[in-house]
Amino acid sequence: xxxxxxxxxxxxxxxxxxxxxxxxxxxxxxxxxxxxxxxxxxxxxxxxxxxxxxxxxxxxxxxxxxxxxxxxxxxxxxxxxxxxxxxxxxxxxxxxxxxxxxxxxxx
Amino acid sequence: xxxxxxxxxxxxxxxxxxxxxxxxxxxxxxxxxxxxxxxxxxxxxxxxxxxxxxxxxxxxxxxxxxxxxxxxxxxxxxxxxxxxxxxxxxxxxxxxxxxxxxxxxxxxxxxxxxxxxxxxx
Numbered sequence: 001x002x003x004x005x006x007x008x009x010x011x012x013x014x015x016x017x018x019x020x021x022x023x024x025x026x027x028x029x030x031x032x033x034x035x036x037x038x039x040x041x042x043x044x045x046x047x048x049x050x051x052x053x054x055x056x057x058x059x060x061x062x063x064x065x066x067x068x069x070x071x072x073x074x075x076x077x078x079x080x081x082x083x084x085x086x087x088x089x090x091x092x093x094x095x096x097x098x099x100x101x102x103x104x105x106x107x
Numbered sequence: 108x109x110x111x112x113x114x115x116x117x118x119x120x121x122x123x124x125x126x127x128x129x130x131x132x133x134x135x136x137x138x139x140x141x142x143x144x145x146x147x148x149x150x151x152x153x154x155x156x157x158x159x160x161x162x163x164x165x166x167x168x169x170x171x172x173x174x175x176x177x178x179x180x181x182x183x184x185x186x187x188x189x190x191x192x193x194x195x196x197x198x199x200x201x202x203x204x205x206x207x208x209x210x211x212x213x214x215x216x217x218x219x220x221x222x223x224x225x226x227x228x
Binding site: 032042 | 151153154156166169207211212214216217220
């Protein structure tokens with residue numbers, strides 16, 4: 001099973017700042033990595049798939065990069081609604097696995 | 108619009124069974140499989156497996172064999188998750204989720220709103 005390790009566990013930033021979240025895979029997943037946003041009490045929402053493609057309706061301030069084992073989700077300028085938990089997920093190998101999440105909180 | 112609507116919260120005693128439903132609308136149900144994802148309280152996401160809505164063939168991730176059963180009622184565009192012999196550690200929110208597109212079957216969107224299953228005596 002591929003283990004995804006996200007860092008940092010918690011990121012404290014202010015609106016308007018740039019957020020950089022990391023996800024490292026225990027073995028190569030090529031570009032088969034996605035990012036999800038989950039707000040409290042809600043289901044996750046797909047943000048980025050295939051490492052760098054924005055899902056439909058996702059604002060341009062969200063971007064993804066990386067391949068192989070190291071990936072990054074960048075939020076260029078934080079809006080109040082962006083404070084949430086973010087998960088990465090791989091679909092390179094079964095079982096599909098998720099990282100443990102990064103909580104993005106208001107500083 | 109494409110939507111998955113799940114059944115409501117359940118409170119069950121240890122040893123009982125529960126059946127969670129996931130009703131799809133806004134697309135042809137048999138075009139995409141349905142995935143199931145578990146989220147224990149305060150924890151992350153865990154993929155449980157998926158069911159092929161064309162032929163009803165389920166695939167279970169390790170750790171979700173035996174007590175967990177995926178099923179369908181294609182006439183009602185509904186998928187089901189049944190858990191038997193419930194244990195306290197089954198307490199979680201269970202989500203159904205559809206593949207994002209036919210070319211992106213391992214990515215999930217949309218998701219159902221989640222069903223909280225609480226197992227307590």
